[in-house]
Amino acid sequence: MEERTVARETTTTRGSPRSAGFTLLELLIVVVILGILAAVILPRFLVSADEAKKNACAQNVAAIDRQVERWYFEKGAWPAENLNDIEVDTDYFPDGMPLCPVNGQRYKIDSGTRRVKDHDH
Known part of the structure; x- marks a missing residue:
């Protein structure tokens, strides 16, 4: 017997x-x-993504503030406001000076407080 299937x-x-x-x-x-x-x-x-950039900026600010204090304790003087002297010395930032991830600007320190300024995102 032969079986057949029929497709409908x-x-x-x-x-x-x-x-x-x-x-x-x-x-x-x-x-x-x-x-x-x-x-x-x-x-x-x-x-x-915006919050992540702001958090990265806050971490950069903290790292720069620490390195500014380190510079003061090792050299006996504060670094320049534009941080060029710290940037040139690779002992402080071997991978280069970080830029603000929010707006791409360079960090600067306040001459009075010796802390990073203008990065309160």
Whole structure:
């Protein structure tokens, strides 16, 4: 005995075979859902990236303040406000003087407080 399987074609109302795939409505629904997810997730991601830059800046400020104090204790004088003398001496920042990750500016110290100034993000 020979066994036969018969595949049934899905037909549309007009009688022509219907191809397997997604309808325009299904694709639109997926696009709308992806748009909603992007609208919710993207602002949170951008805020997180901004906060990370601010935290990195705070760490840079703390490191520079420590190196300014070290310079004072080792040299007996405060470094220049623009920190050029510390930047030239690779014992203090072997990888180079860090820049502010928030705005890309160089750090400077206040002549009165001997602390990094203008980086209160």
